[in-house]
Amino acid sequence: MNNRGEQLEKHEVLKAKLMAVLNEIEDKTERDVAIQVLSKVWDAASNMERYIQYGFTINERYEIFGGSWGKLIPKNFTDLTMCITDGTDKTTAIETFLTMEEILANPPQKEVLLDVDPTKKSERFNSVINFSNFLLHVLRVCSRKDIPLDDKRLLEQFETYILKSGDAISATKSFIFALLKVKYLFDHYIIKREFTDRGDHWSLKRLKCYNQNSQSYINTFDEDAEDGFEGNNRRILMLLSAFHVSTPTLVYKHWLNGALSILYEMTDINAGDYLAKLEHLARQFVYGRFLSVDPPAEYYPMIYENSSYAPINRVHPKVLERLKFSHIENNLVFNYLDYLIWCNAMDKDNGQKDKGNCQKDEVIKQFEYSFRSSVEHFYPQHPIDGHPKLDECYLHRFGNLCLISHSKNSRLSNLQPRAKRDHFQAAIRDRKIDTLKLYKMIKLMDENGQWYVDEIAQHEADMLQLFVTDSAK
Structure with a gap:
């Protein structure tokens, strides 16, 4: 709690x-600059719903992110200090040699950036994670340590890996640069929920500056296919949103840590490589953990040690058991099946288009993931109006299950x-549907004129074949 009676958040x-660590730097000039850089980066990164470029002054944006604001120029903390000191439009008073108690009692106020475009409202985007948990992702990515992704342990983890490390000053500087880098990667390569006049939807966009008076958000990849349903930008968006709706909680968001780790290690980020690595991550999760017949892999070795997975055997009793109602570990x-x-x-x-005969199923083409977490039996567990009960060996099979919302399930x-x-x-x-698996079930029922044991078995075989083919990659 500070001297104004306000309860400080953990990240504050x-x-x-x-x-306080940087306050231990002996040289006053170096100390002042280091604290200034920490404060600027922290304040710029802490607003998870605003692109990080808008956390800096205009001159600093050009110094740090280049002419179009689309490239991270500095390579380390030292480079970053040159960008901040060279690009600063105004000076900021820095109090030095404060005690820890003084800093906590009077936390630095955020600098008002007078030259930030007031039309760029943060409310346009919603982030998939909050700042406290994001800090743990940054620490895990840059340290490659098996750090718990739960902000209840935020201070404890930073005490261990930064504040009480052998060289806390160097560790702090390295972390601050990593925070800038990972937030930049997060903004440009991780989905957000975007709110526009046309409604809200998932987006994967980067910020592009054309000149000092003109900036816009464009597709991260496939710039010319804005808001389209094809291309790698859409595929990456679809897979990231599949990950997110499966684990919407703020803590232990392992898919996000995996994606950020991929991006952090890539020297040249291109759509094809990024998509391939994300698909490999999804296969590790699904086949190496959720449907594995062996002891399920842990998340850390899957992400940081590239642990392998075995192709799916569609008739293996353990696979079929892990796909039954109440046995499915994660949505x-x-x-991911909908993604396939x-x-x-x-x-x-696209293959038919090449032959001049393209008939797209618009329901599938325009599908967008939503938060559906209730497992529904398509043939009901407790049928009404005298309809027969289904034998449990078919009732709870994967072929009879789909995801819908809790309200619809009720x-x-x-x-x-x-x-x-x-x-x-x-x-x-x-042209909308809750899930594509449900859509496939409805289409099969329409084709066969009923939904009973044969349809359940046929649909399950079709869906398992998708897993079998994909897991062999």
């Missing part, structure tokens, strides 16, 4: 502790498959 306490099993369905349909359509749970289909027809006509 951590900032004060890091400033990424469903959501979407990719297969898009690849097939309303539709005991209805027959045809009635459930009728409920979703309006959305399908509007």
